[in-house]
Amino acid sequence: MNYDKLTKLRQEIDELNLEILELLSKRANIALDIGKIKQIHGYPRYDPIREQEILQHVVKANNGPFTDEVVSCLFKEIFKATKLLQETYTKAGLKVARKTKDNNTLIEVKDVVIGGDKKAFIFGPCSIESKKQLEQTAELLSKKGLNFIRGGAYKPRTSPYEFQGLGLEALQLMHEISEKYNLISVVEVMDKEQLKESLAYIDIIQIGSRNMQNFSLLKACGKVNKPVLLKRGFQATIEEFKLSAEYIMSEGNEQIILCERGIRTFENATRNTLDISAVPILKQETHLPVIVDVSHAAGRKDILGYLAKAALASSSDGIMAEVHPNPRVALSDSNQQMDFTEFEAFLKHINYESFS
Ligand SMILES: [Mn+2]
Numbered sequence: 001m002n003y004d005k006l007t008k009l010r011q012e013i014d015e016l017n018l019e020i021l022e023l024l025s026k027r028a029n030i031a032l033d034i035g036k037i038k039q040i041h042g043y044p045r046y047d048p049i050r051e052q053e054i055l056q057h058v059v060k061a062n063n064g065p066f067t068d069e070v071v072s073c074l075f076k077e078i079f080k081a082t083k084l085l086q087e088t089y090t091k092a093g094l095k096v097a098r099k100t101k102d103n104n105t106l107i108e109v110k111d112v113v114i115g116g117d118k119k120a121f122i123f124g125p126c127s128i129e130s131k132k133q134l135e136q137t138a139e140l141l142s143k144k145g146l147n148f149i150r151g152g153a154y155k156p157r158t159s160p161y162e163f164q165g166l167g168l169e170a171l172q173l174m175h176e177i178s179e180k181y182n183l184i185s186v187v188e189v190m191d192k193e194q195l196k197e198s199l200a201y202i203d204i205i206q207i208g209s210r211n212m213q214n215f216s217l218l219k220a221c222g223k224v225n226k227p228v229l230l231k232r233g234f235q236a237t238i239e240e241f242k243l244s245a246e247y248i249m250s251e252g253n254e255q256i257i258l259c260e261r262g263i264r265t266f267e268n269a270t271r272n273t274l275d276i277s278a279v280p281i282l283k284q285e286t287h288l289p290v291i292v293d294v295s296h297a298a299g300r301k302d303i304l305g306y307l308a309k310a311a312l313a314s315s316s317d318g319i320m321a322e323v324h325p326n327p328r329v330a331l332s333d334s335n336q337q338m339d340f341t342e343f344e345a346f347l348k349h350i351n352y353e354s355f356s
Contacts, residue, residue, distance in 0.1 A: 024078070028085055035086045045086060051079055095249040096242055096256070101287040107227045107255050109184050109203050112147045114227070114257055115289030119355045120318030122186055122291070123343070124150035125325075126333040127163065128170035134177050136325040140340055142181040144347065145356050148204075149178055150186040150320065154194055155332055156210050163331040168197060175201040186229055186320075192220045199224060209234045209261055209296070212244050222251020231259045231293065238278050242286060258282055258290045259320065260311075262297030271299020271336070274307055279314040291318035295336045304338065305349030312350065321346070 038045055058075055059068045066074075092099045107114040114120045123141060128134050128151040138149055153170035155163060166173075171187065178185040188206040189195045195205065195217065204227045211217055212233035221228045228248055232241045245256050260279055262272025274297035282290045292311035294304045308319045324330045327337040338346055347353075 027078070028082055031082045032086060032089060035089065039090070045090075046083065054079075094242065094246050095254075096245045096286045096288060098285055098287050103287065105254060105256070105287050105289065107257060107289060109227060110147075110182070112184060114291075115317050119312065119316075120148060120257075120289075120291060121146055121352070121355070122148040122150050122318060122320040123323045124148075124186075125152075125330065126295075126322050126337055127152040127155050127165055127331050128173055129166070129331050131173055131177070133325055134173055135180075137323060138177045138181040138183055140323075140343070141183060144352075147184055148186060149174075149181075149183040150206075150322075152332070153187050153198065154190050156188075156190055156208055157332065171198050171201040178203065189217070190214075191217060195220055195224070199226065203227075204229050204257070207231060212236055212241065215247055218244055218247035219251050222248040222253045224253060226253075227255035227257060228253060229257045229259055229291075231261050232263070232275075232278065234262065234264045234272055236263075238281055238285075241278075242282070245286070245288060256288050257317075258286070258288050259293055260290065260297075260316075261293040261320075270297065270303075272297050274298065274310075276310055276314050279311060279316050283315045289317040290315075291320055292316045293320040295320070295322040295333070295338075299336050301336060301338055301342055305346050308346070308350045312355075319350070 035045060055072055055075060059071055062068055062071045091097065094100065104115050106116050112120075123146060124137055125133060134151060141149055151170070151174055153165050153167055153174065155165040157164060174185050174187055184203045186204040186206050187198060187202040188208045189198050190208065190211055198205070205221055205224070206229045207214070207217065207221065209231045210233070212231060213236070230245055230248065236244070241258065245258060248256055260275055260282070262270070262274045265273040267273050274292070274294070279290055279292060282288070292308070294307040294311065298304060298307055304321055308321070311319060322333060322337040323340070323343045324337040325340060327334050327339050330337055
């Protein structure tokens with residue numbers, strides 16, 4: 001007899017568990033709807049005052065047998081789980097997120113596609129220093145069948161007393177030379193004025209590591225109709241990097257190339273530590289092309305080939321590196337730029353011909 005009663009009570013518990021689960025799921029779905037409305041209106045997602053009110057309300061209605069403290073604890077767990085759920089949904093809902101788009105984003109410039117079957121190889125000097133320097137580089141690149149040329153017009157230097165770039169003159173040179181050799185130019189801009197000034201002269205806008213979280217610049221780049229090469233901040237997490245890309249995309253510009261360029265760690269054998277893991281993770285979690293800047297990651301020339309091979313093996317859509325006709329007299333990053341002989345060896349090392 002007693003055993004029958006026990007079985008019946010257990011059945012009741014089982015049914016109640018399912019009812020609680022159903023109620024919890026219903027509650028979670030309503031919370032997600034609230035989250036969506038808040039997002040649209042830009043309200044903060046987390047509202048501690050509202051949470052306190054709910055707790056007080058629930059505790060007031062508590063008639064036991066659980067104490068008020070226990071009831072509070074149970075509901076706080078529900079709040080925590082709901083907050084986590086909302087965060088997961090927000091991340092998956094990002095415009096850059098893999099989940100929001102079936103295909104890879106392909107970026108087409110001057111009949112060249114970035115993010116497709118072919119790898120993008122972007123080489124050139126750190127800074128544009130003279131017509132001769134840029135033209136010598138362009139000549140070599142085009143002779144090798146390469147499609148891109150990089151070069152800085154405005155240089156964000158650690159010290160204000162170091163070479164700051166030639167500015168407009170460099171943009172004009174880049175325009176002239178890239179047209180002449182049919183190369184796609186990549187030039188960094190650091191603020192909205194430079195962006196405006198450079199638009200007519202360059203093909204791809206680069207946002208440097210130091211500006212990855214320059215949100216007004218990101219938003220301005222989101223409003224132009226030109227591809228943006230966004231470098232990872234040297235102190236930024238992968239999550240922060242993705243959110244910076246989201247700043248650009250949320251303004252309408254979907255042509256974004258992500259560039260891993262090393263992060264700051266305790267290691268000082270290299271200028272930065274190349275975060276190879278970031279490449280497959282970004283490829284999995286976003287639909288954007290991902291490339292790797294090996295020069296700024298390493299800060300030295302002797303290991304560039306190995307880093308580039310590692311990047312290509314980890315699904316990178318391209319490689320960026322610095323090449324200069326005479327690195328010893330370069331006005332910036334002279335230690336890490338390859339001369340033409342080293343560049344030839346680099347291309348051979350990564351078996352460049354197999355990619356072209
Ligand atoms: Mn440089």
